[in-house]
Amino acid sequence: MFLEIVQLTVYGIVLGSVISLGAIGLSLLYGILRFAHFAHGDVMTVGAYLALAGVAGLGLPMWAAFGLAVAGGVALAILIDQALYRRLRRTAPVILLISSVGVALILRSLVQFIWGPDTQVYTQELQMPMRLLDIKLKSTQLQIVAGTVALVVVLHLFLTRTRMGKAMRAMADNPDLARVVGIDTERVVVWTWAIGAALAVAAGIFLGMDTRLQPTMGWHVLLPVFAATILGGIGKPYGAIVGGMVVGIASELSTMVFPPVYKPAVAFALMVAMLLVRPTGLFGAPR
């Protein structure tokens, strides 16, 4: 029993890493653009498949494919923003929201068109999990958690030490005042897409490493990612990390009681409970 809880918590941290990386981007985008980006899960999918193209297609090592996929995902996100979302920014929020659902469908269809509907994997090699005091852990899972920690540290340094990172926080905090101090808000928007997409690509690759690649993989984690974003207080990137871990661990622990197919439902229930008890999230200011 105790061992099972620890084991599931470890899996929960792995899943939570993936969810957190997605949720940070979603939260940043919401904070800057006041826009719930429904295509975020499918950006994750695109990222995972771009890495597959690097590994399987070009025969690159994983780290190089990772870099390639991040570059591709960032370029794609900025392109979509400039070509589509930017024109809709002054319209009603619901139009932007629905258009992002459309983008989600297009991205998913594109992935299916290019790579096919079948399940794929980065490597056929069988991985033997390591055993640490009877806790099983695959080396890919260790890489996922370590990679997430590294990315979060880099993000933190970016947001607190660089000019653009501070401008981004300023704009999320108070867009009118950001304009008053002379921040070029369109440039901040482009940077926000770059960072959100880079983290989403990383999340997609990590998800692919932990499980398999499927055209619907990102869409299926979108709900837990949204749950984590709201749990952490939407618009608060640091809250999204905690939210992601809570959702990930709670989802895995729930498999002790419910069949695993209900994992997203657990995330959803957590989100609803949070909205009822504390609508601004764990780290949101109480209203």
Added chain:
Amino acid sequence: MSLLEMTGIRGGYGAGDDILKGIDLRVEAGEIVVVVGPNGAGKSTAMKAVFGMVNVREGRMIFDGMDIMRCRSDRLARLGISYVPQENNVFASMTVHENLEMGGFIRRDDFAGQLDRVYDIFPPLKEKRGARAGALSGGQRQMVAMGRALMLEPKLLLLDEPTAGLSPAFTDLIFEKIVEVNSAGVSILMVEQNAKQALGIAHRGYVLALGANRHEDTGANLLANREVADMFLGG
């Protein structure tokens, strides 16, 4: 030549009705100019018009010899105008220090010296430099807002009701600081509800009503004016 000269300004927000119906305002270099008037007189709007946040449909606006009609806020900041809004005038989730840094955001030069000067003007900010601006008291927040605006070393500082909602002690302190900033060479255009005290430190004042000029005189003369006293100063 005046530092700021606005003539016949008409305009409002977006495509809405004119709130400013032909306003004239002037700030000479080195002056404190106070704008008072009843609610809805267009005081704050007149100030926002200077900072490019109002759709000005008619009139002339010259700052430091340059035409600034329909200028964007970031360009005005570069020309030497800083604006302190009445509400939400700090980055609440950022530290005091970061707020001041954001004030110098568009500066490409080293602004460490100005940072020290701002801390000298507002010593309480130095103690609270690591605190989140949103956690400060109203008076300290106003200091952060003014300090942030001073980071650009502006020629003209626009203050929209800097003492709104402050305790009498903090109100006195903020007025003292305004005089101190002004004597360091920064011209000030401010809107105030607290008309008596504000006109007391003003070189000149304007009384606006219904989007137009009603009176213009020195601060002392406006304070002595019966009609102004009856209308706006509470007798």
